[in-house]
Amino acid sequence: MTLYVFLGPSLPLAEARALCPAAVCLPPVRLGDVHRCVAFGGATAIGIIDGYFERVPAVWHKEILWALSRGVAVFGAASMGALRAAELAAFGMVGIGRIYEAYRSGVFMPFADEPFEDDDEVAVEHAPAEAGWMATEAMVNIRATLAAAGDADVLPAGMARRLAALAKALFYKERSWATLLRRAEAVGEDASALAGLRTWLPQGRIDQKRADAAALLRCLDSGPLPKPGVCFSFADTTLWRRATALPAGGGGGDGDVLVELRLRGADVWHAARDAAWAELVGEPASSDDASLPDLAATDPAGALAALETFACRESRHEKRAMAAAPLLDAAILRLLHRDGRYDELAGRAAAKRRLTAAPATCGPPAADALLAWFAARSDLPVPVEADRLADSLDFADADDLLHALAGEWRLVNATA
Numbered sequence: 001m002t003l004y005v006f007l008g009p010s011l012p013l014a015e016a017r018a019l020c021p022a023a024v025c026l027p028p029v030r031l032g033d034v035h036r037c038v039a040f041g042g043a044t045a046i047g048i049i050d051g052y053f054e055r056v057p058a059v060w061h062k063e064i065l066w067a068l069s070r071g072v073a074v075f076g077a078a079s080m081g082a083l084r085a086a087e088l089a090a091f092g093m094v095g096i097g098r099i100y101e102a103y104r105s106g107v108f109m110p111f112a113d114e115p116f117e118d119d120d121e122v123a124v125e126h127a128p129a130e131a132g133w134m135a136t137e138a139m140v141n142i143r144a145t146l147a148a149a150g151d152a153d154v155l156p157a158g159m160a161r162r163l164a165a166l167a168k169a170l171f172y173k174e175r176s177w178a179t180l181l182r183r184a185e186a187v188g189e190d191a192s193a194l195a196g197l198r199t200w201l202p203q204g205r206i207d208q209k210r211a212d213a214a215a216l217l218r219c220l221d222s223g224p225l226p227k228p229g230v231c232f233s234f235a236d237t238t239l240w241r242r243a244t245a246l247p248a249g250g251g252g253g254d255g256d257v258l259v260e261l262r263l264r265g266a267d268v269w270h271a272a273r274d275a276a277w278a279e280l281v282g283e284p285a286s287s288d289d290a291s292l293p294d295l296a297a298t299d300p301a302g303a304l305a306a307l308e309t310f311a312c313r314e315s316r317h318e319k320r321a322m323a324a325a326p327l328l329d330a331a332i333l334r335l336l337h338r339d340g341r342y343d344e345l346a347g348r349a350a351a352k353r354r355l356t357a358a359p360a361t362c363g364p365p366a367a368d369a370l371l372a373w374f375a376a377r378s379d380l381p382v383p384v385e386a387d388r389l390a391d392s393l394d395f396a397d398a399d400d401l402l403h404a405l406a407g408e409w410r411l412v413n414a415t416a
Helices: 013-019 033-039 061-069 080-091 098-105 139-151 157-169 177-186 191-204 208-222 238-243 254-262 266-281 291-298 300-339 342-357 367-378 386-392 398-415
Strands: 003-006 024-026 045-048 073-077 094-096
Touching (some): 013 024, 013 208, 033 045, 033 061, 033 300, 045 080, 073 098, 073 208, 080 094, 080 098, 094 098, 094 208, 098 208, 139 157, 139 191, 139 208, 157 177, 177 191, 254 300, 254 342, 266 300, 342 398, 386 398
Parallel strands (some): 003 024, 045 073, 073 094
């Protein structure tokens, strides 16, 4: 089973992996991610917890419907996942948790006097993953905490409802307990009750999004997961085909851009691949443990135990890497667009295609000479083994590498 989970500020990554070790944890879902997981990543199940919106196009309902129609189980909880699950429950998406149930029923108890239906109930403003996803407080967490405060007799029921209304009136990017308490003081709420709430919050605050995210991961880990009960026919429209159209495999487009990047050398290619991996799953691509040799010299038994732990960790890492590998190309291309290298690489690829289409005046040298030429340009030790070089640059095989080198030779000699 290949299981992907889209996760961001709702739950720490380490906790998610502990709850569901088999899952490949990806950043918050965005438009096209679900389609890519199925089309390229071989997904058999997908869990959606967090998702981008506003400045980044949100995950499309249609791509979730397409995944369901292909027999992929899709689960949602906590944030964007709860929203999409409530909207698509009738089509087979499975929702989990209190927030999902509130969206389905339209009520978040005990606040039954107002409909629970707005996206801003789960929306937060957050920092990047590198900063630990530091975020504002979600409205739904404020509701859950105020309800708990009422149950604990920290607040009278009427005051809990008024504080919820004050929080709801705030823009989602401004919501925090400090801001809410200041607003409550400003409108004349009981000072002693507010002081009691402030004292109670550190141990009493409810993180409903985190609780629901954990519940989804426990569900995914319990397996085996049922196939979705699809009761609809997927409409394969022209718009859908255009939205999911892919460039031809080796005949141009993004595939040739990645070849150009590989030809910059192993260091450049590995740096881009590792950066994409770190962005994709939230961890470095390798985790060499430099302390093992030192430990072996002083404590052989301890070194053996550490080595076993290291081996288990690397095995888990390798399995996640194999599962996520089909998505790496898309992540690398996003990085190239972001750092400005894409256009230059695409230009070189286009120039090579034009040369290939033109009548040949002089063909590239034989394989050994071609490898020696590339080695000299790349400061590689000679002789160069084609199979080993192909492996280091992630080409399919030596023939694939030599084909790429021939194109590079033609371009360099045409412009020399």
